[in-house]
Amino acid sequence: MDTTNDAERRGTLLHAAYAAADVREMERPLLDDGVPLMRMAANAVAHTAAAMLDDEDVDVEDAVVTLFAGAGDNGGDGLFAAAMLAEEGAQVNAVAVGRSLHDEGFAALVRAGGKILVLDPSAEIPGCASGFTPGEAGERLHAAVDVARRSHLVIDAMTGIGLTGALRGIPAAVAASLGVPAADGRGDLVSPLPDRPALPDREGDDGLPLVLAVDTPSGVGVDDGSLTGAYIPADATVMFGAMKPCAMLPPATFACGRLTLVDFGFDLDGVEPAAEAVDRDLAAGAIRLPRVDDAKYSRGVVGLVTGSARYPGAAVLTTRAAARTNVGMVRYLGPERAQDMVLAALPEAVLGKGHVQSWVVGSGVPDNDGDPELRDIQRETIAALLAHYSTDDEGSAAMPPVVVDAGALDLLPDHVPSQVVLTPHAGELARMLGVSTAEVACEPLRFAREAQTATGATVLLKGPATIVVGDGGHTFVAGAGPAWLGTAGAGDVLAGLTGALLAQTGTADPDPELVAETVASAAYLHGSAAAIASESEQRGWQEPELFGMRGRSRRFHTLGHPIVASDVIGAIPDALADALS
Ligand SMILES: NC(=O)C1=CN([C@@H]2O[C@H](COP(=O)(O)OP(=O)(O)OC[C@H]3O[C@@H](n4cnc5c(N)ncnc54)[C@H](O)[C@@H]3O)[C@@H](O)[C@H]2O)[C@@H](O)CC1
Numbered sequence: 001m002d003t004t005n006d007a008e009r010r011g012t013l014l015h016a017a018y019a020a021a022d023v024r025e026m027e028r029p030l031l032d033d034g035v036p037l038m039r040m041a042a043n044a045v046a047h048t049a050a051a052m053l054d055d056e057d058v059d060v061e062d063a064v065v066t067l068f069a070g071a072g073d074n075g076g077d078g079l080f081a082a083a084m085l086a087e088e089g090a091q092v093n094a095v096a097v098g099r100s101l102h103d104e105g106f107a108a109l110v111r112a113g114g115k116i117l118v119l120d121p122s123a124e125i126p127g128c129a130s131g132f133t134p135g136e137a138g139e140r141l142h143a144a145v146d147v148a149r150r151s152h153l154v155i156d157a158m159t160g161i162g163l164t165g166a167l168r169g170i171p172a173a174v175a176a177s178l179g180v181p182a183a184d185g186r187g188d189l190v191s192p193l194p195d196r197p198a199l200p201d202r203e204g205d206d207g208l209p210l211v212l213a214v215d216t217p218s219g220v221g222v223d224d225g226s227l228t229g230a231y232i233p234a235d236a237t238v239m240f241g242a243m244k245p246c247a248m249l250p251p252a253t254f255a256c257g258r259l260t261l262v263d264f265g266f267d268l269d270g271v272e273p274a275a276e277a278v279d280r281d282l283a284a285g286a287i288r289l290p291r292v293d294d295a296k297y298s299r300g301v302v303g304l305v306t307g308s309a310r311y312p313g314a315a316v317l318t319t320r321a322a323a324r325t326n327v328g329m330v331r332y333l334g335p336e337r338a339q340d341m342v343l344a345a346l347p348e349a350v351l352g353k354g355h356v357q358s359w360v361v362g363s364g365v366p367d368n369d370g371d372p373e374l375r376d377i378q379r380e381t382i383a384a385l386l387a388h389y390s391t392d393d394e395g396s397a398a399m400p401p402v403v404v405d406a407g408a409l410d411l412l413p414d415h416v417p418s419q420v421v422l423t424p425h426a427g428e429l430a431r432m433l434g435v436s437t438a439e440v441a442c443e444p445l446r447f448a449r450e451a452q453t454a455t456g457a458t459v460l461l462k463g464p465a466t467i468v469v470g471d472g473g474h475t476f477v478a479g480a481g482p483a484w485l486g487t488a489g490a491g492d493v494l495a496g497l498t499g500a501l502l503a504q505t506g507t508a509d510p511d512p513e514l515v516a517e518t519v520a521s522a523a524y525l526h527g528s529a530a531a532i533a534s535e536s537e538q539r540g541w542q543e544p545e546l547f548g549m550r551g552r553s554r555r556f557h558t559l560g561h562p563i564v565a566s567d568v569i570g571a572i573p574d575a576l577a578d579a580l581s
Pocket residue numbers: 027031037038041070071072073074075077098158159160161162163164165166167168169171172214215216240
């Protein structure tokens with residue numbers, strides 16, 4: 001990414017996430033120059049820990065802190081940070097989960113008066129017991145978890161970007177006891193996340209301790225945001241150098257808690273991010289400003305084949321949402337009852353076929369429900385339209401963008417160009433790929449990418465933070481919406497809004513990257529409209545704070561109130577205005 005000035009650098013740091021391997025590459029020249037990165041990292045962790053204790057009205061000198069330290073540099077960061085807290089008077093218990101500890105960090109903590117408990121019988125840590133029986137190892141594990149639960153703060157420095165696969169061995173056992181067990185140990189729960197309300201403060205006791213994660217929460221999929229193994233959910237994470245994908249991608253982003261990013265001064269120029277978060281600027285770029293000589297046709301026309309006799313409301317929601325999203329006209333095709341309802345709710349709608357710059361199909365249209373013989377007029381219309389998008393069809397590249405939602409997903413030709421946009425939720429994506437909804441919930445990026453690769457379409461996977469994967473795997477996250485947005489019809493609104501933004505790009509055979517950006521912008525504006533409608537400051541994804549910079553506090557104060565999908569439509573113009581302001 002280009003970062004020619006400070007504002008651009010800041011924008012990139014706050015909205016781009018980089019693969020662990022790229023982070024290591026960016027660290028190298030600084031380490032070669034002797035920049036004390038570990039001390040800088042530890043300093044930020046200690047400061048954040050003190051601030052968290054302060055929030056709980058606990059003075060550092062009265063605090064009991066438990067550190068879980070792995071054998072790698074992540075453990076080193078934690079040991080130095082814990083030493084700083086011990087020097088300030090905190091009572092620090094360090095739990096070594098590996099066979100060794102970072103030498104200098106260990107020495108610093110011992111000097112500062114920290115106590116060390118070893119869990120691995122084969123550990124070789126100077127001055128610490130080892131060679132104990134498996135029975136005693138189990139007792140030590142229980143004791144460590146017990147001490148942690150009774151601490152004011154737990155610092156999780158078991159693994160950072162050096163984690164390979166899911167946690168194994170002692171770190172896995174610690175995470176399973178203290179945090180959340182592996183996916184296969186969670187029974188038939190679909191979500192890998194703890195059952196906590198999306199509230200500003202830690203209200204209510206969910207049995208989890210207050211946790212500060214060092215660089216990444218231990219056990220999260222650093223590069224793909226997955227949560228398949230045991231992990232420790234954090235209330236706050238201090239991340240070093242640059243955001244890793246787990247900070248941005250669901251579900252791992254929700255295991256990070258509040259994010260603080262420490263700018264090490266990496267040279268970000270020319271390094272491709274693994275994922276980008278949509279911000280106002282990107283969203284503003286997807287909104288076509290009216291020209292003095294504009295007329296309804298030049299501003300974009302959206303055609304919708306949505307709603308059905310069974311779900312006529314979806315026709316109303318999609319058409320109204322599209323009409324509110326800065327287009328010149330919406331055309332509606334559907335059964336008579338739905339037509340009547342659309343006209344009653346939106347007299348501006350035009351019924352029947354005609355030229356369009358984008359299509360929206362499938363919202364509120366029944367799927368085949370396991371019956372391939374099902375006959376439905378909407379499905380037949382959609383199937384005939386989608387047949388033109390098959391890459392076997394010579395004209396497919398010149399077809400206008402189409403949003404394929406809900407009941408139309410099973411009508412998709414085998415392979416399509418990237419201006420075909422699929423908008424499944426986790427359950428629909430699971431059905432498309434023949435996996436379970438729980439699997440998609442634990443590894444949404446993996447399955448969104450699989451769907452993109454398999455079909456060629458741009459894939460928008462709906463969720464509290466929405467993932468968009470475009471041609472070539474280009475990945476965006478949009479998380480402007482509060483949890484109040486999970487309400488019937490919200491997906492219909494998103495489909496209409498997305499179709500309308502795509503109509504504004506205006507060209508057949510559009511640049512695949514532009515399609516992905518536009519679609520991600522639609523998800524952002526949808527969330528932003530919901531935030532406005534619900535008057536909530538809670539977000540599906542919130543940018544990190546930069547360590548040492550005075551910024552707007554990440555804490556949200558206004559919880560807001562419930563909304564219905566129609567409220568979101570009402571707020572779309574304000575969301576557009578907000579992006580453009
Ligand atoms: N490179 C640097 O100089 C800097 C690195 N920093 C820290 O160093 C971390 C990376 O350090 P490392 O490369 O040593 O790696 P980590 O410390 O993240 O992880 C390595 C440790 O995790 C264990 N481990 C790996 N996979 C596991 C699994 N599946 N189950 C259980 N244990 C597992 C390994 O046995 C090893 O003990 C960063 O995340 C960051 O915290 C910071 O100090 C800043 C500077």
